[in-house]
Structure formats: structure tokens, C-alpha cells
Amino acid sequence: MSGRRLGPQLAAAGATLVVAAFLTYAALVALPGDPLAAFVSEDQRVTLDPAQRAALERDLGLDRPLPVRFARWLGAALTGDLGVSFRTRRPVGREIVERLGPTLELNAAAVALIAGIGLPLGWWAARGAAARGTRWGSAALLALYALPTLWVALLLQYLLSVRLGLLPLYGRTDPGGGGGLATRLAHLALPAATLALHQIAFVALFARDTARAGFLSRHAQRARSAGLAERRIFTRHGVRPSLVPLAALFGLMVPGLASGSVLIESVFAWPGLGTHFVQAVLARDVPVVMGLALLASGLTVSGSLLADALAGAADPRMAGTAEGRR
Amino acid sequence: MTRSPAAGLFLLAALAGLALAAAAASPLGWLDPLRVDIDRVLAPPSGAHWFGTDGLGRDVFARTLHGGAASLGAAAIATAIALAVGAALGALAGIAGRLGDTVMSRTADAFHAFPPLVAALALLGAGAGPLAALPAGPRVGLVVGLFYWPGLFRFVRAETRRLAASPLTDAARAAGARRCRVAFRHLLPQALVPLLAPAPFVAGGTVLAEAGLGFLGVGIRPPAPSWGNLLADGLYFIDSAWWLSLFPGGFLFLAVLGCFLAGEGLRNRIAPSAEN
Secondary structure, three states, rough: OOHHHHHHHHHHHHHHHHHHHHHHHHHHHHHOOOOHHHHOOOOOOOOOOOOHHHHHHHHHHHOOOOHHHHHHHHHHOOOOOEEEOOOOOOEHHHHHHHHHHHHHHHHHHHHHHHHHHHHHHHHHHHHHHHHOOOHHHHHHHHHHOOHHHHHHHHHHHHHHHHHOOOOOOOOOOOOOOOOOHHHHHHHHHHHHHHHHHHHHHHHHHHHHHHHHHHHHOOOHHHHOOOOOOOOHHHHHHHHHHHHHHHHHHOOOOHHHHHHHHHHHHHHHOOOOOOHHHHHHHHHHHHHHHHHHHHHHHHHHHHHHHHHHHHHHOOHHHHHOOOOOOO | OOOHHHHHHHHHHHHHHHHHHHHHHHHHOOOOOOOOOOOOOOOOOOOOOOEEEOOOOOOOOHHHHHHHHHHHHHHHHHHHHHHHHHHHHHHHHOOOOOOHHHHHHHHHHHHHHHOHHHHHHHHHHOHHHHHHOOOOHHHHHHHHHHHHHHHHHHHHHHHHHHHHHHHHHHHHHOOOOOOOHHHHHHHHHHHHHHOOHHHHHHHHHHHHHHHHHHOOOOOOOOOOHHHHHHHHHHHOOOOOOOOHHHHHHHHHHHHHHHHHHHHHHHHHHHHHOOOO
């Protein structure tokens, strides 16, 4: 692997994360008029008296200058201490760990669907376009890519759950937490499918472009003139060279999956990090919001590092340029 | 279909035209998105109410068109901000020295490290500060735009770098032009043409982002309609009123599709080699 480049890349990723953490901190703690808004009701009927306010500010370290506060928060965050939730008074880190399982389950299922459907779909479109010169396959993929996740989630919910009664409407388990594997899968089906939808189209479009470029390349034409079967040309010159860039693409999917999880978990009342995040935002629970924003940015940066490393391993000229054109 | 941007641009123009027509008609008493018809609560689509009525008996057709004005307006602001910031900083970073380039690139990376919906949700939820003074539409547009510029920044920076190495730069410098003038007068205009291809994809992303934020309750808030908060209504009445989801979501889909078709068409115009 491109070991020579890995050091500087890791350093750059670390610097990016520190700047991202500072942006989060500045935007959520320094910028708002009142970081203690969670303790005050919007109509000012519940307020803090000056003594309570001073005590809270001292407890939370808000009486110190901003750079000192940021350094202390970052230092604590690096040791895994993300502070205490305003709402529940429990450690933010522990709440995140508790909610991690359902979100991982949802995303793992979605990634399986993306790889299992998106790749064959893209290759099929590439072959079709090259063989028949038609662009309808491409337009259909683009339409699939443009489908709003939210809309599809609501329509499928209405059709499959409300009208046909085939799948449960929301939640991860039946009320009371019971149910075997079949029930769990039934609950997982709709959220995972809708979360995957957007990325399926993205992967298919990318797979189509790369496979078609290879399929129409000079190498492929040379193989064709030598009498190789079209099928064989397609797998060797279309599919095979695009496998590593496609694997790298999965590293760039993190932000899309994170944003998608927030929406999908809210639609289906899925008890994961997405719903936790939305609840924290609406309750102005600053420590939880910061912890989760930091987690999301950390995952995004790791994802693009992984993509860079994969792209660099496949083609040394590509090192550091894994970001796709879209 | 994807060879020319015309179809996508036509679709967008039609949606924008409908939204503007609704905005112009409501002072005359037509298509009022807030008028309550208490005798027809949750009425399915009919001749009187083409898209049905919502839980308060308001006309969903009027709300969808007016919601389109709000959503498309916020998305347009977000796209304009992303383009302006991305292009200006990208051109600067393209000609800057090592230090300036590193600072700007690292900042762009930091903004890029946040999933846009997650970051915008956190920022809008924190709410207070200078953001609170803005009306909902521009506020959402500004916050969404803040997290969409880094991709365009990278694009313009790379393009400016490429052009800066060309004899064109030497000629301008030899004629006595300063670095900033070279960047903004000679390099940026050339870097802007290829920028037309990713721009519609960014626009489509911002339309989706606005809808997500409105749906989650931190974007444009009811009673003012937006495609996002109309879909939240759709979820609330999911067990009875399908028309609350189908129509606003359908318009949202058409808007995003228009953006993407325009983008794919422009991409094929600018770099025809990409398509066969």
C-alpha cells in the first residue's frame, strides 16, 4: 500500500478533525445567545435565577475564556469523556454506545442492499448503453437518484403497511420488545430499503460510467478484434478495473448514510443515533449534539481516508484524489 | 434525455413558474395556503380541492405551490452561497502560496467533514445568535449553503491551479497584473464554465436538504408551508390521508429530477467524452 503517503494523510485528517471540532464548539457553545437555553423555557416562564445560573456556568466551565474552554473540552473528548447530557444527566458517551446497535444494524443492512443491487444494476446499464446505444437506462438511473428518500419512505409506508398490512409501520420490534428473527427482519425491511435507495442509484451511476469507459477502451477494442466474447471483454475490461474504485466509493458514502439515517430513523421511529440526535437538537441538549456531530465528522473523515488509501493502492497516480465527480 | 440540459431546465422553470403564479394569485383570494375550510377536513382529492385538504381543511394544492416557492427560494439562496463562496475561495487558494492554500483547504475539509443534514440540523437547532434575526427561508438557505461550498471549492481550486500553470498566467503577470487580478479576471472566468456541471447537482442536494430540515421541524415552520413540513403532515396522517404525502413529495421529486437532468445534460455538453 502507499505507506509513504499515509503519514501526511493521517496528519491532515487529524488537523481537519480539530478544525471541525472547533467549528462545532464555536457554533454551538460560543455563538448562541444562551448556551443554557435547555434550562429555560421558550416563553421565559421557567428561568434560572442569577445564583443558579452562576453555579451552572461554573459546573460546565462556561466562566472561562473560549480557547481555554475549547482546549479543555477537546482534551476530555479525546479521552472519551464527552460530558453529561443536559436532559438525562447521563454521560453522553454511554448514551451513544447504547444507541449505536440499532443504527449499525440499519446501516449494515443498507450497505448490503447497496452492494447487492447497485453494482449489478450499474453494470447492466453499462452493457445496455454500449450495446444498443440507448440512453433510457441512464435517464432511469438518474430518476432513481433523484427520488427523495422521505417521499419514498412515506409512500411505501402507506402502501405496504397501512393498506396491505404486509410490514410493520414503525419501530424496531413489536410493542413490548418481543418477536423472533422474522419480526425483526420485517421491521428492518422498509427502513433499510429506503435508506439504501439513494446510494443504490449513486453506486449504479458510478459503476455504469467506469464499466462503460473500460468497455469502450482501446484495450477492449483490441480484445474484440482478437475475437474474445463480449461477455468476457465486459468482465475483464469493464468490470474488473472498476472494482477497487467502487470499493473506495463505499468510504465516501458515510455522510450520505449519516444524513439518511437521521431522516429514516425519524420516519420509522427507529431507536438509534439518528432519532437520538434529532431529540437532542430539539431539546437544545448541547453536549449530546456536539458529541454526535463530532462522531459524524470523525466517521466521514475516516471514510474518505479509507477511500484515498484504496484508490492509491489501485493506482498510485490517484492517491489523494478519491473524491468522485458528484 | 440526458444529452441536453433542456428537459431539466424546462422542468425547473415550470415548477418555479407555478410557485410564482400561486404567490401572485393569493392576494386576489385564489390559492390561499392558509384558508381553513372546516367542513372539509382531510377531504380526498376532488374537483374543488385537486390535491385534497389537510387536517385543518386547508387546500393541499395551494400549500404545495406556495411550499414550492419557499423550498425553491431557500434552495436557490443555498446554491448561490455555495457557488459564490466556493468559487471565490477556490480561485484564491488556487493562486495562494503554500500557507494560504493550506489554511483554506483545511477549512474546506473541516466543513466537508460534516454530513450536511447533520450539521445544518445542529446549527439551526442551536438557533440563537445572529441567525435568529433572519426570516426562516434565508436562514435555512444560509445554513445549508455553508455546508455545500467545499465540493465546489475543491473543483475551482484544482481548475485554477491547472490554469495558473499555463502560459496565460505568465503573459498576464508579464503585462504587470497583480496576483489577485490574475486570479479573478483571468483564471476564475475560465474555471467557472466547467463549474456549471456540478452546480445543478448541488442545487438538487440543497432542495433535498431543505425538505429534510423542514420535515424534522427546524426549517421553514408551519403554518407557512414548505415541501419539507408538508411531508411532516403526511407522516402525521399516514394511516388515513395519502394525498398529504403523494403531492408535495411528487413536486419535490420533480424539482430534484429537474436539477439532476440539467446537471447531466450540462456535463455532457461541457465534457462530451464522458458520454460515449
